[in-house]
Amino acid sequence: MTAPAALPDPAAPDPWWKGAAIYQIYPRSFADSNGDGIGDLNGITAHLDHVAGLGMDAVWLSPFFTSPMKDFGYDVANYRDVDPIFGTLADFDALIARAHALGLRVIIDQVYSHTSNEHPWFEASRASRSGDKADWYVWADAKADGSPPSNWQSVFGGPAWTWDARRQQYYLHNFLKEQPQLNGHNPAVQQELLDTARFWLDRGVDGFRLDAINFAMHDPALTDNPPAPATNRARTRPFDFQLKLHNQGHADIPPFLERIRALLDTYGAGFTVAEIGGEDSDREMKLFTADGKRLDSAYSFDFLYADALTPALVADSLARWPNDPTIGWPSWAFENHDAPRAVSRWTRPENAAAFARMKLLLLACLRGNIFLYQGEELGLTQVDIAFEDLLDPEAIANWPMTLSRDGARTPMPWTGAAPDLGFGSQTPWLPFGGDHAALAVDAQDADPHSLLNWTRAVTGTRNAHPALRSGDLRVLYSDDAVLALERDGGGERLVCLFNFGDRARDWPAGVPQGGTVLLATDVRDAGMLPAFAGLVLRL
Template sequence: MTAPAVQSAPSASEQWWKGAAIYQIYPRSFADSNGDGIGDLNGITAHLDHVASLGMDAVWLSPFFTSPMKDFGYDVANYRDVDPIFGTLADFDALVARAHALGLRIIIDQVYSHTSNDHPWFQASRASRSGDMADWYVWADAKADGSPPSNWQSVFGGPAWTWDARRQQYYLHNFLKEQPQLNGHNPAVQQELLDTARFWLDRGVDGFRLDAINFAMHDPALTDNPPAPATNRARTRPFDFQLKLHNQSHADIPAFLERIRALLDEYGAGFTVAEIGGEDSDREMKLFTAGGKRLDSAYSFDFLYADALKPELVADSLARWPNDPTIGWPSWAFENHDAPRAVSRWTTPGNARAFARMKLLLLASLRGNIFLYQGEELGLTQVDIAFEDLLDPEAIANWPMTLSRDGARTPMPWVGAADDLGFGSVTPWLPFGGDHAALAVDVQDADADSLLNWTRRVLTTRNAHPALRAGDLRVLFSDDALLAFERAADGERLLCLFNFSDTARRVPETIARDGAVLLATHDGDMDTLPAFAGLVLRL
């Protein structure tokens, strides 16, 4: 299909993304335009005004590509088309045009480590050991006793190898068995993925989030992973018992990332952010963003799976990303489609309102790009999904030790008094949250003191102050409850103060705070911070 004329993105500097606020949309759950219970592209387009009203710079769309939906779109069967449940390529083009008209850029997921087993590439690869695509996936003979070629384990539980009777070999899958691993070492595979990226860039896309990119290449020798040393963390899957030294993070990945970056550079002001999880993520994030010729940023997991939000965690995370030209630019998120809602993870219902306001101000004060997950601006809570209603394959496989991702993927509430909460159908693919009607967009829009309107105020302030958006950061103080840091740029100095505890705390006298208040979650003096309070002062 011939690509349409490129819809021009909003004009800005080549580094528009530096310090950007990016809004993640999970298409199945954002808005349903045709009443089938599943959100779609037209539903997104109809609600982009809401995203723009927050002060966001860009939208990240989770996968909407053709897929059998075994992992809800992260099992791609056609990289260059829209799954019919979401709409058509024409619908996507209309979404891009509307976003650009509103001053929003569009970032889409690219899943380069694996495909669906329904993908024509895999069907061709499994058909013959000598065909043109025989080496497009990772195949290996059984050991002499018939067991898998290595001891590698799948993220979702069980061996990372599945026997295929057609080829009389095992194929690798780091995730579901329906997600066979692409052979990222193969030049033909790399070129096809780059051509796919070009396809979407030609349609006006402004950048990519590269899903699980540290899984893109494996050790061709299929060396066994060593056991992981014992820790105090619970091990819920066989995957947790190994050091993942050989099934991921191969030394050739950065060279492929340089090819991706070179392609983006052809198109001007594109943006690339890597999703990199695991025990070695800090090293890999810096490796994958090093030198100005790889990716622009890396998406940190420091907070997404943290049991608690503490000053020490924030201070340590920030310290790992100093203002150093040899180190890449960080991206931060407190919530996403794979992690439980933060207000349910980190605080109690009675403290949720104050905590959500402090959390939002903290996120907006960090040095780096910030990602908000749909509904985070409303303070949505995690929905408790009964086992018999679960759809998340990871939660089903590891029940009850893995908290369901479904609980963070429930429909967005738009109209509190409507039977369908304005989502578009009264029986959506996942149930509505029981307390979400009271948190709906229209309810909060009418309340000047709501979290929604607080989010707008905070992001408007962030965008107006270079020190907050992209300035230097220096931690001044951190203890078990309080965190203080300074942001500075273009002669402006800002003091950011936060109380993470559920009791009021005195601010140490050593911290100068005789400035003008830019933002504060509370009224009153600056000498004592109430529980879960935050403020930003211009010094």
């Protein structure tokens, strides 16, 4: 009989990543050091002190590896090199050195479910059914009528199978046809991926975000997925019409994650966070972070595609991650490179400034790690990209039902009065947001009441109070507009109270009013919460 996993020692200090604030950098859009219109590693290095000044613990870099850029780096053609548009390995080493000098850890994406179709592995695999890499990808014969081996659908639209005339077989791709699926069941593939992880750990990285890791292995029997039951949510892609029971979430994934965890443990304080989306994500997130021997955390999608931010959504999401040492540690984000900007999704333009302040304080009060996407500290809005200017393959394939990811990937505005907004090129790969010059870093840095300086205050408060960073959480109150959370830890008890609505609300019954205000978005009247208010009380 297997012995139960040892529970964490409550007297042991928390690892650096527990409760960390992590800043996501999308390299193409952060800063351009050579004027070619595309952000790069040297541009990131030059601006890392901005990230450190926010009080962040770490940066997460989206892919910068060699790639034909069909999906902007998530189609990897060489896992162990830097794409020339971003720089060189020496530039990456300099970035690591600068980040560590500033006290920042560095987390990088690892894309283990698929590669580019231009990866040498795939080129060798498609060349022959008998070569040494013949089964490094998922190949299958056509059905008798020539149709694909199963009914599986691609996330980006259409069948998840493409015919290859060279092998006279179909290959699987859960995303673009240019992103063939690795055969994660193959021990040689697993070892190569582990060796890739070791390559970057040896260069000084502090952890990994594992992209789409629930797609890493499939049902080898290629069983058809059943239809999904009808819901009140719009279905924009064929992918939405199925329950993804057989092309993702295979039972062999957790043992592979244990191998990844064992490798990182040999390097000390490494950190791993899983990106897991889909209808079964809650179960998979807990499975992939279980028992303290798999991944450290899972990156929740609860807020990224939500149409509205409500107390019920927050309370329900938090309830799925109770203060239980046998359950993994959550990670939260309101924005990222794949989701529309939150201030454009969740509130009207006239309320954006107040809402953004409340939203950032709420994020900092959640139990778990928090991820801040570049520009979120400035209140950047979603940019409306015309169809003829779209680069995002998902948006192009599903136009107009899928809101473009390009609109959240536009360049960072550093200097409001500069023709290039300080990005480094006046004609970047995506256009600047029309209202983004007024939100630039230099303008907000000089304004003590700006969202940028509010973000610094929020993160500083979180870092200074163990109750916020890693303490227990309890929902004290929730209705249609008001949410009250209690955080306990480090010998202190805090109440975090929020009004999500656009009018003042009464202070909720049963929630303490006394104590010291550590941080507040607005001056409060006795017994009242102003519109879009947020505050933290120490009792």
